[in-house]
Amino acid sequence: MAELLILVGLLVAVFVGYNIGGSSTGVAFGPAVGSRAVRKVTAGTLFTVFAFLGAWTIGRKVITTMSTEIVDAAAFTPAASVGVLFFTGLALLISNLYGVPASTSMTAVAAIVGLGLATGTLNTALMFTILSAWIVAPLIAVFTGAFIGRYLYPHLDAKFEFGRLTNPLIAIDTQGRLPRLSVNDNVSPRDLIGSALVVAIACYMGFSAGASNAANAVAPLVGNGSLDPSPAILLAIGAISVGGFTIARRTLATVGNDITKMPILAALIVSTVGATIITVLSWLGIPASLAVSTTSCIIGLGWGRASRARTLAEIVTQSPADESAPKFTTGALKLHPVEGNKGVNSGPTVGELAEGETPHPDRQHASGDGVSSIGEKDPEELSAEGLFHHAAAARVVTLWVITPMMSLVGSYALFSLLG
Template sequence: MAELLILVGLLVAVFVGYNIGGSSTAVAFGPAVGSRAVRKVTAGALFTVFAFLGAWTIGRKVITTMSTEIVDATAFTPEASVGVLFFTGLALLISNVYGVPASTSMTAVAAIVGLGLATATLNTALMFTILSAWIVSPLIAVFTGVFIGRYLYPHLDAIFEFGRLTNPLIAIDTQGSLPRLSINDNVAPRDLFGSALVVAIACYMGFSAGASNAANAVAPLVGNGSIDSSPAILLAVGAISVGGFTIARRTLATVGNDITEMPILAALIVSTVGATIITVLSWLGIPASLAVSTTSCIIGLGWGRASRARTLAELVTQSPADESAPKFTTGALKLHPVEGKKEVAAGPTVGELAEGETPDPDRQHASGDRVSNIGEKDPEKLSAEGLFHQEAAARVVTLWVITPVMSLVGSYALFSFLG
């Protein structure tokens, strides 16, 4: 019976890793595929390599935390391991059904906490540290996004210009006896820099995803001794890789609901901030959500961009009921204020690039165009065409809370009954 449960646990772990690969590959390489810097197959290959590097290095700390430190390793019986992995997979199902980037890490930890409460083996001091990180890290992402959106984004937008390459910057050449990477050497220097930056940040995000997510698939199995950490990492990354090469192809084609209408510069900023936060937390051995950090940065970036219509004094003194107050929206990211010109879109969005649409010439701008000062623009223009509304933010945050709570309650009830 124990051998059967271990086999079931391995299969569930593969299922969890498969779904992680399908979603994380699209999030990490959506801008790179959309701008045609890489093809989908190349994206899957690069994501696999960097996810493996992340999981094999600092990801081990997260596996140790989730397998032996949140609860005593002896609590991970074969039955308990299957139960914890079941609730982790359930989180993926719920997030897919509602189209919300729910946190697999938070839900997996919640399932482990339910096990710890039911078996009286929970490390409360460590859980306090993890919960504190879960509160602080989204706040850091929000305020970082606000600062960049308010003070840096317009200037970065005036410098960088991203387009869609005719041929991929990096591709996998399969014509020889062995597959090898090929580099497009016919790219203009400006496009080369922009495309290389897109790919580099995508690889960095893949590294972060591997560091934080491998533990979600295999930590319970490592905890009960069914598999050692190194083979467990290989199993997790293998399953993640299969997801990246299969179901991720469809999500890469649509580039994901969360970034489809986002300018590619904004997508890169969000990816960098979110990946950095998760990499630091993974290095500390704290499991955390890449989806929560990136979505929090989206909210902050949009609000910060819209808030440029007001000075700090006006923001502090204005009434919350003021209709001209900046809204939680990234719609302002699509507008580029230039002195002496009408508002024009700042550049192609990720979705347009993925669909093969070419930006109109009047949407492009030169680096010499002057960026408006804070407080100069009409707030009605900067907060128009919202992409991330307060209602959507409320729905996302609600699911962030509900899914871990459901996992914790269900896990506690199950293991209390089994105990």
């Protein structure tokens, strides 16, 4: 019976890793594929390599935390491991059904907490540290995004341009006996730097995803001794890789319904901030959500971009019912207000590039001199339809809370009955 449960645990772990690869590959490499810096196969390959590096290095600390420190390793019986992995997989299903980037890390930890509460083995001091990090990390992402959006983004947007390459910057040549990387040497220096930056940040995000997410698939199996950390990492990355080469192909084209409306520059800022926060937390051995951090940065970036239309004093004193208040949405990231309140569209968005649309010359960036000053009355375009309205943000945050709570309650009830 124990052998059967271990086998089921391995299968559920593969299922969890498969779904992680499908979603994380699209989020990490969507901008790179959309701008044709790399092809989808190359994206899957690079994501696998860097996710492996992240999991093999600092990801081990997260696996240790989740497998032996949140609860006593002895609590991870074969049945308990299957239960924890089941609730992690259930979270992925719920997040997919509602189209919300829910946190597998938070849900996996919540399932382990339920096990710890039911068996009396929960490390409350460590959980206080983890919960504190879960509160602080999104706040850091929001405020970092808001600062960049309010003070830096318009200037960066006026100076940098990300377009769509005719041929990929990096591709895998399969014509020979062995596959090899080929580099497009007919790229202008400006496009070369921009495309290289897009690919580098995508690889960095893949590293962060591997460091934080491998533990979600295999930590219970490491805890009960079914797998040692190194084989567990290979299993997790193998499953993540399969997801990256299969179900991720759709998300690579559009990067979901939210990110497609976001300019490449904004996507790169969000990726860098989110990946840095999660990399630091993973290095500290704290499991945390890449989805929550990146989404929080998106909200902050859009708020900061739109808030340039008012001074800080005006924002603090304005009435919530003031119709003239700027709509703090990431739709503001798509427009570049210049003198005379005539908006100039920013660079092409991830979705436009993925769909093969080439930006019209008139849609290029304004000069640095055309960047509006903080406090300039917001142009009409700043209230354009965007990604994160208050209602949408509330739905996302609500599910961030509900999904781990469901995992915690279900896990506690299950293991209380089994105990």
